[in-house]
Amino acid sequence: MPRRITLTFAWHVVATAIILFLFLCAGITLAGYKLYKKIVLTETTQKEILDQQNKDRLAQEKKSQELLEAQQGALAQAQLELIKTKTDSAKTNAQLKTLSQTLKDQPKEIIISSTDLAPYMTGIVQVICVTSSGISSGSGSLWTFKEIPYAVVTNYHVVKDATKCVISITNTSNATNGIFSLKGDILTFNQKTDEAILTIGSPLSSNSVPIANYNYSLAQVRKCASLIPVGSPVVIVGFPAYAKRDSTLSIDTVGTVNVIYRTATNGIISGYDTSQTGEPNYFVSAKIDNGNSGGIALAKDANGICTLGLPTWLTIGNYETQGLVQNIINVLPTR
Numbered sequence: 178m179p180r181r182i183t184l185t186f187a188w189h190v191v192a193t194a195i196i197l198f199l200f201l202c203a204g205i206t207l208a209g210y211k212l213y214k215k216i217v218l219t220e221t222t223q224k225e226i227l228d229q230q231n232k233d234r235l236a237q238e239k240k241s242q243e244l245l246e247a248q249q250g251a252l253a254q255a256q257l258e259l260i261k262t263k264t265d266s267a268k269t270n271a272q273l274k275t276l277s278q279t280l281k282d283q284p285k286e287i288i289i290s291s292t293d294l295a296p297y298m299t300g301i302v303q304v305i306c307v308t309s310s311g312i313s314s315g316s317g318s319l320w321t322f323k324e325i326p327y328a329v330v331t332n333y334h335v336v337k338d339a340t341k342c343v344i345s346i347t348n349t350s351n352a353t354n355g356i357f358s359l360k361g362d363i364l365t366f367n368q369k370t371d372e373a374i375l376t377i378g379s380p381l382s383s384n385s386v387p388i389a390n391y392n393y394s395l396a397q398v399r400k401c402a403s404l405i406p407v408g409s410p411v412v413i414v415g416f417p418a419y420a421k422r423d424s425t426l427s428i429d430t431v432g433t434v435n436v437i438y439r440t441a442t443n444g445i446i447s448g449y450d451t452s453q454t455g456e457p458n459y460f461v462s463a464k465i466d467n468g469n470s471g472g473i474a475l476a477k478d479a480n481g482i483c484t485l486g487l488p489t490w491l492t493i494g495n496y497e498t499q500g501l502v503q504n505i506i507n508v509l510p511t512r
Contacts, residue, residue, distance in 0.1 A: 289410045289477045294441060295349075297482075300392035301473055302346050303416040304331050304359075305434055306339035312434055316415030316472030316488075317344060320396045325376050327388050329359060330509070331471030332489055333373040336363065343381060343431055346391055351438045355385040356428055369454060371489050372508045373471075381429050400505045401476050401483035403456045407446050413463040413488050413500065414441045415472025437468060446476065446485075447499055455507040459485060465500030474502040 304317045315335030320328050329344055336342050336359070346355035360378035377388055420438040427433050444463030451457045461474065465488045474485040486505040 287410055287477050287479070289412050289443065289475065289482070293477065293482050294412060294414070294475070296394050297392070297398070297473075297475065298414065298439065298441070299346070299348060300395045301414045301416075301439060302329065302344045303437055303439070304329065304335055304342060304344055304471060305428065305431060306336055306342040307431055308338045308340065312432065313339070314416060314418075314434070314437060314468050315470045316468060318395050318471075318473045319346075319377075319391055319393050320374070321393045322374070322396075325364065325374065327377045327393075328364075329375050329377060330487070331373055331375070332487060333363070333365065333371045335471045336373050336375065341430060342375070343428055344377065345426065345428075346385075347439055353382070353384070353426060353436075355380065355388075355391065356382040357385065357388065358430075366510045367455075367507055370503055370507050372487065372503065395473065395484065398475075398482060398484045399480075400509075401478070401485045403504070403506055404449065405446060405459075405476055405478060405483075405485065407448060409446045409476050409478060410443065411446055411459075411461045411463050411474055411476050411485060411502070412441050412443045413461070413465055413469060413472065413474050413502075414439065415469040415488060416440070417464075417466035417468040419466050420468075444500075450501060453507075456504045458489075458504050458507075459502040460499040461488075461502055463500060465490075469500075 300319045302317050302319060304315045306313050306315070313335070315331060317329040317331035317335070320330050322328055342359040344357050344359060345353055346357070348354045357380050358378035359375040361376045364374040364376075365372055366374070380388070416437040416439055418437070420440045422436040422438060424436045425433050426436050442464040444461050447460040447462050449457035450460060459474075463474075469488045470490070472488050474488050476483055476485040484505045486502040487508055488500055489503050490501050
């Protein structure tokens with residue numbers, strides 16, 4: 178009986194041990210499974226992180242590549258634009274050079290300025306004559322000649338019917354600063370021109386300065402070349418009827434005359450009159466009125482101011498009036 182109890186107890190112990198072993202094995206298996214699951218989860222997470230990092234790296238590399246390509250494209254475009262700019266600049270410079278040369282080759286416009294005229298204005302005088310029909314007025318200019326040291330050049334028709342003539346000399350302000358008689362015979366260098374040269378005589382006013390002190394600079398001006406081009410500028414200087422003032426001037430041996438101001442009118446050479454012998458005369462667009470006859474016409478070319486001739490008469494057309502200037506080459510001898 179006691180031995181049976183011992184065996185039973187032993188089986189219990191063995192059974193308990195087996196059960197404990199089984200539980201232990203199950204626990205170990207469960208723990209191992211959990212550990213395995215944790216390891217697998219960790220590896221998955223790490224893989225996902227690595228995958229995401231790779232994706233981010235690839236995206237960043239792609240973005241960097243795209244940015245680099247864009248920069249390279251912009252640089253290439255900038256280089257093309259720079260080349261185009263240089264090409265355009267070269268073309269522009271060539272065009273400017275061509276234009277500059279063209280402008281340089283074109284003749285400069287020639288004008289007669291007040292500065293050009295100033296030295297000669299006071300050398301143009303008013304010629305006042307007494308005729309059978311009253312007092313007439315024209316223009317003239319002061320000259321010096323070997324034959325006549327102090328003379329006035331005017332149109333012959335201004336003085337031809339006169340019994341007595343005088344000149345009124347004015348300053349730059351059109352104020353009279355000398356009145357002189359004209360004396361002696363009428364001299365002319367060309368019988369075929371409407372030209373007269375008279376000697377300046379004695380003073381007729383108290384404010385007259387010595388005759389040698391007046392302006393004879395026109396005698397030093399070169400004559401314009403024959404056939405100075407059409408379109409060349411011209412200025413007519415004289416004492417026209419339209420410049421008559423209400424004020425008067427009392428002259429001994431002549432009487433009372435209206436004051437006329439010296440004026441200058443500008444225009445161009447319109448053409449040539451070849452109806453007379455000698456060098457052609459000039460049609461001009463500058464205004465010429467009664468009283469301008471015998472004054473002076475100045476022109477200008479590339480060499481400066483020159484004497485064109487004497488304003489003499491008007492040519493009247495159907496719709497236009499042109500002044501005619503006698504060529505100075507015909508009027509006065511060559512010097």
